[in-house]
Amino acid sequence: MEITVAKSAGFCFGVNRAVHMVHDLLEKGEKVCTLGPIIHNPQTLQELHAKGVQIVESPEEAPSDATLVIRSHGVPQSVLDEIQTRQLKCADATCPFVKKIHTLVSKASAEGKIVLIAGDKNHPEVEGIRGYCGDCYIFKDAVELEQLTSNIPHLNQKPVLIVAQTTFSVSEWENCLEIIKRVYTNATIFDTICNATAKRQSEAAELSEHCDAMIVIGGRQSSNTAKLRDVCRQNCTTYLIETADELPLPALKGAASVGITAGASTPASIIKEVLVTMSEFIENAGANSTESADTSFEEMLEESLKSLNTDEKVHGVVVGIAPNEVYVDVGRKQAGFIPVAELSADPNVKPEDLVKIGDEMDLLIMRTNDQEGTIMLSKKRLDAAKGWETIAAAEENEEILTGVVTEVIKGGVIAVSNGVRVFIPASQATASRNDPLEDLLKKEVKFRIIEVNRNRRRAVGSIRSVLKDERKALADKFWEIAEEGKEYTGVVKSLTAYGAFVDLGGIDGMIHISELSWGRIKHPSEVVNVGDTVNVYIKGLDSEKGKISLGFKRAEDNPWEILKRDYPTGTVADVTVVGMTTFGAFARIIPGIDGLIHISQIADHRIEKPQDVLKVGEVVKAKITDIDFDKKRVSLSIRALLEPVEEEVAPVEEEAADAE
Known part of the structure; x- marks a missing residue:
């Protein structure tokens, strides 16, 4: 087994400085307490506790005769003010890189900028940074940043400063930068990830790409250690341990190469202890050979089988099934069994879902135990x-x-x-x-x-x-048979301010916003939503540009057709006043069609303005006196319903005059 230790494993500058500061104070005979754990490493904390170092959660808890040490994560300005108010002796071990962030966000907030922080909102470093900000928002990854941009869209119109927690994931920061540069074009961006953090993550990623397994040493409460684990886990099997006692030695037996890295809060003594334990393990197992880069897979497999004390391939028959293993008869005196982890590459599989009594299969012997009379087998490896x-x-x-x-x-x-x-x-x-x-x-x-x-x-x-490729094949087939007027059933894929995109099954078409409703709408979401199934028809095709215009409105729903059918000229209808002008009032006849009641047609006498008689929202009876379907205009009259009374009087008066 080849063991490689990352060059940047262990204490970073800030943590090393903080721990040394505590030790220096102890050597001077001072009573020391720390504002929160000085380091996210249980072993170091136990050692300091044995020397009398007390951990307090607030300045209020600090003994008046002790020196209060601020850890490398830093604290909000309000905490520093409280320490000064209480006149406590204080040693500030805030990492200089963190202090730089405090200065940046404090200045930006004073200038009226909004601060965005990439980091864990519950991490003490981020809590400290937030204490120097005015308006600020925190996002832990690209997903939360996307949500932030959607939930608070007005941010992209304001001056923004963006910083990152010093131990933020480098790869996740790159994902966030893509969104930031696209959305917050007026943002000032500071890459405040600590150089040591970036280097440690980069080395761990590169090392894990060339190893069968990785050991990450560090406290389970350590943010940067957790990120190292996540970085390595993408490339190979990774184990996070706090001490050498937690080394998964049995699981490492088949590994030809193992990489070791450590978080920024891991003392060199623990790293050394892990290396010594690993060396003893290799020596005892007799597995100190390594494979060359050009070794074939078959040779590597054969070598790994030897290191596992493997015998040979066998043919077996399933004779029993248990929740954690399958029992197999391989024609030997020993009882064969397959652990569930060696049954399939799927870690969530249940044995009864894969095999049944009587199934035959080829297996690989992993270990023979003559004392117990058992043979451990593997189907997964074969x-x-x-x-x-x-x-x-x-x-x-x-x-x-x-x-x-x-x-x-x-x-x-x-x-x-x-x-x-x-x-x-x-x-x-x-x-x-x-x-x-x-x-x-x-x-x-x-x-x-x-x-x-x-x-x-x-x-x-x-x-x-x-x-x-599947979508291209469907698209090619679509274009072969597509024609204007043809109807399709599709699913709304996305919405924009100007329309809705519909998946027709391998190809997308667009319903323009004007095609979604006969009435006026401000946004497509007033009619359809993403995921809706809609019936559409092709309005236009452009095969060269690959564009498809879709129709959604139905002719029978056209309000002008409804008007022509149900409201011919001369119809008296209840209409709703929706607007006023100097020359008349507009009234809603049916949804989508408003008619004009000219000022001369509002009353049976002269009026100065429509508001003298009507008010918006009022429902009145009016007669449709004219419809111009070409210009989409309708004339209405209230007066026409009043004039017949006057017109009946006029002939009588005329007859009387003739009689005289």
Whole structure:
């Protein structure tokens, strides 16, 4: 086994400075208390506690005769003010990199800028930074940043300063920067991730790419240690331990190479203890040989089997099934069993879902225990050996494979195909980056292999590549038969200010906002939502540009057709006054159609303005006196309903005059 230790493992400058400050105070005979744990390492804290160092949660708890040490994370200005008010002796061990952030956000807030902080809102460093801000918002990753931009859209119109927690994930910061540069074009950005943090994460990532397993040493409460674990976990099996006693030695037996890194709060003594324990383990196991980079997979497999005291391949018959293992008869005096972890590459599988009594299968002997009379077997490893040939061939031939997504992990998903775990990055897992990865869990998917590392037994796949080809095939078929007027049933895929995009099954078309309703609307969401199933028809096709214009409104719903059918000229209707002008009032006849009541048609006598008789919202009876369908105009009259009374009087008066 080859062991490699990352160059930047262990104490960073800020933590080292804080711990030394406490030790220096103790050597001077001073009574010391720290504002919160000085370091996220239980062993170091125990050592300091034994020397009399007390941990307090607030300045109020600090003894008046003790020196209060502020840890490297820093504290809000209000805490410093309280320390000064209480006249406590204080030693400030705030990391200079953190103090720089305090200065940046304090100045920005004084200038009226809004501060955005990339980090864990519950981490003491972020709590300290927040104490120097006015208006500020905190996001822990790109997902929360996207939510922030949606929930508070006005932020992109204001001056913004953006900083990061010094131990923030470098890769996640890069994801956030893509969003920041797209949305907050007026933002001032400071990359405040500590250089030591960035270097430590970079080295850990590179080392984990070349190792079968990684050991990350550090306190479980340490933010930067947790990020190291997450970085390494993307590339290989990773274990987080606090001391050498927690080393997973049995699990490391099959590893040809092991990498070791440590968080910024891990003392050198603990790293050394882990190395000594690992060296003794290798010496005792007799596994001090390493493989060259060009060793074939078959040779590596054979060597790993030797280190596991493996015997040979055998053929077995399932004779029993338990929750944690399967019992197999391999034709020997020993009882054969397959641990559930060695049954399948899917960690969530249940034995009864995979095998039944009487099933026959080829297996690999992993360990023989003559004293107990048992043989430990593996189906997973033999499947993987065979499966790798299929995986490698699939990459060369660009063959499409099928597999089941068994895990959703940071950065993507794991799919099992032919007994091999294939990593599919988030960028390659779905048709759109906004599609949730969780929807893929337990689903069978099709993918291509885009990268294979046989030495490290790693494969990278792409579901998006297959989906893209499938959509292209559907699109080609669509264009062959598409014609204007043809109707389709589709699903609303996304909304914009100017319309709705509809998935017609492999190709998208757009319903312009003017086509969504016969009435006036401000946004497509007033009519449809993402995910709605809609019936549409093709209004226009542009095969060269690949654009499809869709119609959504139905002719029978056209309010002008309804008016023509149900409200001919001469109809008396109840109308609602919706607006006033100097020359008359507009009234709603039916939704989508307003008519004009000219000022001369409002009353049977002269009026100065429409408001003298009518008010907005009032319902009145009016007669439709004229309809111009070409110009989409309707004339209404209230007076026409009053004039017949006057017109009946006029002839009588005329007859009387004639009689005289």
